[in-house]
Amino acid sequence: MAANAAAALTAVQRFGLGAGPGDLNAAARDPRGWVASAIGVAGQPPEPSEAPRAEDGLRLFLTRREVLRTARPAAGAAPMANGMAADPPAKPSFVGPGEVLGKALTARLETAIRTPAPLEERLAAFWMDHFTASASAGFTGYFLDAYEREAIRPHLFGRFAEMARAAVLHPAMLFYLDNRNSTGPGSRMGQSSRGRRGLNENLAREALELHTLGVDGGYTQDDVIAFAKVLTGWSVDVAPDATGDRLGFFAGRHEPGPKTVLGRTYPQDGPDQAVAVLNDLARHPATARHVARRMVRHFVGHGLPGLEARIAEVFRRSEGDLGAVTRALIADDEAWGPPRKVRSPVELLMATARLMGGLQQPPPARRVLIAMGQPFWAPPSPKGWPIEDDAWAAPDAIKTRLDWASELAARAAPHTDARALLDTAFGSAASAETRRAVERAADGRQALTLLVLSPEFQRR
Amino acid sequence: MTHPVMRRAVLGGLGALFAWPYAPRLARASGRDPRLLVVILRGGLDGISMLQPVGDPAFAALRGADAGQSVQLDSLFALHANMPKLLAMFREEEALALHATHTPYRGRSHFDGQDVLESGLPRVTTGERTGWLNRALTALPRGERVAPPKGLAVSPVVPVIMQGPAPVETWQLQRFRYADEDLVARLLDLYEARDPKLAEALRSGAMLDNVMQATPPGQPGQRVPGRPDFVTEAAAAARIMAQPDGPRVAALGLNGWDTHAAQGTARGALSNRLGALDDALGALRSGLGPVWADTVVVVVTEFGRTARLNGTGGTDHGMATAALLLGGRLKGGRVIADWPGLAPHELNEGRDLRPTTDLRAVMAGVMVEHLRFPVRAVADVFPDTTPVRPYAGLIRS
Numbered sequence: 001m002a003a004n005a006a007a008a009l010t011a012v013q014r015f016g017l018g019a020g021p022g023d024l025n026a027a028a029r030d031p032r033g034w035v036a037s038a039i040g041v042a043g044q045p046p047e048p049s050e051a052p053r054a055e056d057g058l059r060l061f062l063t064r065r066e067v068l069r070t071a072r073p074a075a076g077a078a079p080m081a082n083g084m085a086a087d088p089p090a091k092p093s094f095v096g097p098g099e100v101l102g103k104a105l106t107a108r109l110e111t112a113i114r115t116p117a118p119l120e121e122r123l124a125a126f127w128m129d130h131f132t133a134s135a136s137a138g139f140t141g142y143f144l145d146a147y148e149r150e151a152i153r154p155h156l157f158g159r160f161a162e163m164a165r166a167a168v169l170h171p172a173m174l175f176y177l178d179n180r181n182s183t184g185p186g187s188r189m190g191q192s193s194r195g196r197r198g199l200n201e202n203l204a205r206e207a208l209e210l211h212t213l214g215v216d217g218g219y220t221q222d223d224v225i226a227f228a229k230v231l232t233g234w235s236v237d238v239a240p241d242a243t244g245d246r247l248g249f250f251a252g253r254h255e256p257g258p259k260t261v262l263g264r265t266y267p268q269d270g271p272d273q274a275v276a277v278l279n280d281l282a283r284h285p286a287t288a289r290h291v292a293r294r295m296v297r298h299f300v301g302h303g304l305p306g307l308e309a310r311i312a313e314v315f316r317r318s319e320g321d322l323g324a325v326t327r328a329l330i331a332d333d334e335a336w337g338p339p340r341k342v343r344s345p346v347e348l349l350m351a352t353a354r355l356m357g358g359l360q361q362p363p364p365a366r367r368v369l370i371a372m373g374q375p376f377w378a379p380p381s382p383k384g385w386p387i388e389d390d391a392w393a394a395p396d397a398i399k400t401r402l403d404w405a406s407e408l409a410a411r412a413a414p415h416t417d418a419r420a421l422l423d424t425a426f427g428s429a430a431s432a433e434t435r436r437a438v439e440r441a442a443d444g445r446q447a448l449t450l451l452v453l454s455p456e457f458q459r460r
Numbered sequence: 461m462t463h464p465v466m467r468r469a470v471l472g473g474l475g476a477l478f479a480w481p482y483a484p485r486l487a488r489a490s491g492r493d494p495r496l497l498v499v500i501l502r503g504g505l506d507g508i509s510m511l512q513p514v515g516d517p518a519f520a521a522l523r524g525a526d527a528g529q530s531v532q533l534d535s536l537f538a539l540h541a542n543m544p545k546l547l548a549m550f551r552e553e554e555a556l557a558l559h560a561t562h563t564p565y566r567g568r569s570h571f572d573g574q575d576v577l578e579s580g581l582p583r584v585t586t587g588e589r590t591g592w593l594n595r596a597l598t599a600l601p602r603g604e605r606v607a608p609p610k611g612l613a614v615s616p617v618v619p620v621i622m623q624g625p626a627p628v629e630t631w632q633l634q635r636f637r638y639a640d641e642d643l644v645a646r647l648l649d650l651y652e653a654r655d656p657k658l659a660e661a662l663r664s665g666a667m668l669d670n671v672m673q674a675t676p677p678g679q680p681g682q683r684v685p686g687r688p689d690f691v692t693e694a695a696a697a698a699r700i701m702a703q704p705d706g707p708r709v710a711a712l713g714l715n716g717w718d719t720h721a722a723q724g725t726a727r728g729a730l731s732n733r734l735g736a737l738d739d740a741l742g743a744l745r746s747g748l749g750p751v752w753a754d755t756v757v758v759v760v761t762e763f764g765r766t767a768r769l770n771g772t773g774g775t776d777h778g779m780a781t782a783a784l785l786l787g788g789r790l791k792g793g794r795v796i797a798d799w800p801g802l803a804p805h806e807l808n809e810g811r812d813l814r815p816t817t818d819l820r821a822v823m824a825g826v827m828v829e830h831l832r833f834p835v836r837a838v839a840d841v842f843p844d845t846t847p848v849r850p851y852a853g854l855i856r857s
Contacts (some may be wrong), residue, residue, distance in 0.1 A: 178720045181771070181772035182771070183772075185771075193771075195771075198770050200771065200772055201776055202720050205569065209571075215571070221809075224568075363636075367635065370635075371635035371636065381570060382570075383570075383571050390657055393658060394628075395628075395631075395663075395664035395665035395668065396630040396665050396669075397661070397665070398661040398662050398665050399639075399662060399668075402643070402644065402647060403636035403637065403638055404636050405639075406637070406639035407636050434650060437646060437649070437650045446643055446646065449643060453647050455651065455655040
């Protein structure tokens with residue numbers, strides 16, 4: 001029973017969003033089966049933001065630009081004909097990327113509270129980070145709700161190659177890693193620009209280094225350049241006078257001719273060339289190693305080379321069947337060891353929301369995540385968030401969690417029984433010290449704060 | 461398990477319990493108390509936009525029309541015009557620039573480039589690694605200290621440069637009301653019993669907050685439209701470092717230098733960012749106040765950018781770039797460069813400024829002349845390398 005209580009806690013914390021009411025009991029009967037049962041179950045997709053499709057994100061982007069352009073008073077504008085002063089210009093109104101992100105975060109916290117398939121939410125977050133497109137750059141934030149819905153979620157248990165194609169060629173990624181401006185020097189547009197437009201290697205490099213092969217995956221600078229040429233044409237047309245499609249493949253930008261990547265020559269021309277290269281990259285053994293390593297380190301922790309190798313082997317043999325890979329991870333004994341990793345801030349918020357049935361605002365969850373060092377969907381680089389086991393255990397980070405929880409608990413304490421929540425959260429797997437700290441707390445606020453900051457709740 | 465003694469001590473004031481456990485004296489014999497702050501410009505600074513080689517005839521051909529205004533420093537180099545505070549430090553010989561600098565890294569990945577810059581190792585490492593600033597902390601001459609000195613990272617998480625055995629504080633601006641001391645003490649008891657790593661983190665975090673509550677940082681910098689705010693964190697770093705018993709070694713990261721498209725050297729994103737950096741350097745100087753005279757600020761980036769603008773008006777990942785040293789004791793007012801030239805045949809792979817100055821030698825020079833490291837201790841900080849010969853003559857004795 002004690003062993004099962006510990007395994008049930010691992011099930012809900014390592015492979016889920018932490019325990020909500022009843023979760024531990026449900027998991028205790030068969031912890032691995034409980035996790036696996038979430039595979040293929042329709043969960044609870046987050047409510048859409050203002051921009052659940054890439055087209056919506058683009059429309060908001062163009063609207064913002066148009067509103068700002070027309071709001072700008074023309075220099076030396078003549079006074080109005082009737083001699084009266086013009087009304088002061090109204091504050092330009094448009095939906096900013098921050099609003100889209102705020103709504104997307106709120107929707108995901110709501111889902112975290114209620115979803116019957118928390119593993120799905122954890123996988124969506126993992127793959128969003130693997131294929132990082134970050135709101136920290138430009139207007140990528142407009143496209144991220146759509147990115148997760150269109151490129152990530154449909155493939156959580158599907159083929160890695162399909163997810164890689166959908167992610168690398170999605171408008172969010174084309175925006176974030178500058179491919180929308182990349183132009184083949186020999187393309188129609190490149191030729192007519194007389195050198196003003198050219199190649200941008202950013203997406204090609206990160207797709208090799210971060211999304212597929214990994215930095216030690218054996219590619220060269222020549223491969224990067226060739227792949228960048230392959231990717232030309234995949235773009236977003238934001239020109240004010242554009243007619244026709246604004247998203248997708250633009251033949252006029254595409255560098256014509258066959259290209260050689262990793263020793264293989266791709267004769268296709270047009271959009272199929274990028275698809276063919278990505279398909280090959282997705283089934284490369286280096287990709288299996290790189291993806292398996294990241295998955296193990298994200299879900300379980302560092303220092304598990306045997307587990308990494310076994311998952312990589314499943315990835316390779318199944319040709320990147322992510323359902324098989326996920327099942328193999330859940331089924332492996334080494335994935336069920338004691339907790340290693342400190343929860344990231346967004347995981348901490350989701351776990352707190354699921355445990356308490358909601359998060360009171362203010363402060364808005366977006367601000368909380370900024371304070372904790374993990375602004376929502378806005379990691380500082382294409383590498384995504386740090387993955388080390390104790391990356392989030394920095395001094396100020398832990399103290400900030402305590403300060404946040406103490407504020408939260410002050411508002412929640414009058415209608416919350418921390419001792420009952422302790423049983424919901426950990427069951428009999430709570431340590432004696434944590435149980436004592438919660439039971440002997442001076443008041444309900446302290447009790448709830450200590451529960452949220454307890455080692456059992458901070459690590460998974 | 462509770463620790464009544466500890467509880468009482470905390471209730472008596474966090475400061476009393478958490479005071480840095482060493483006497484704040486480095487290089488005591490010489491009556492000096494040196495401090496070192498490393499500012500990392502993440503993303504790859506376009507060095508020839510900040511420190512423009514206007515005396516190289518190839519520069520005008522590469523960038524002339526897009527380079528904007530600059531102020532001549534010597535016959536070869538000019539400083540971007542949006543950096544008046546740095547220029548003033550130059551004129552007062554408190555700033556020194558280096559050009560065509562580089563780490564041993566020769567690839568084009570940010571992450572590997574930052575890894576090499578921060579780990580101080582000659583090549584990319586995987587897995588657990590320590591940062592050279594942390595190793596410098598453990599190798600610092602101790603004086604009368606009873607424990608190794610602590611470092612400071614102005615960031616929510618410890619960056620690679622500060623990772624390692626020596627204890628490191630992190631700090632960022634406070635956004636919630638501080639939890640009360642009894643709560644901190646109770647949680648610390650729980651962590652002591654169950655999770656030493658979290659205990660160490662909480663103790664350090666609570667102590668820093670205590671310092672900052674006693675002396676809050678100055679006003680945030682005046683916001684200039686389009687200019688990122690680097691001042692607030694720089695001012696806080698200065699404030700913490702200026703504490704009599706504060707950390708002596710610190711790292712501060714400023715992001716956003718990866719200018720792949722429409723970089724705006726003359727007017728635009730990069731120009732604004734250089735202005736923001738200038739504001740931050742000014743805030744460091746004023747915030748460090750009396751200890752500015754005993755501080756060296758090092759400004760570095762993982763690599764430079766391509767010499768030519770790319771097809772989208774930006775620059776891609778390149779090779780050598782510029783670095784800065786600031787501080788009251790510098791032999792400043794100079795640009796140090798073994799200039800490799802920007803003519804097509806002089807470029808690395810036909811595209812980048814060629815590296816001629818090893819940043820590790822510059823850092824080693826700062827360690828020996830400023831932190832009074834024995835020369836042989838340099839190999840502990842930059843190991844596995846052919847001996848790095850420390851740069852001489854950077855600091856006034």
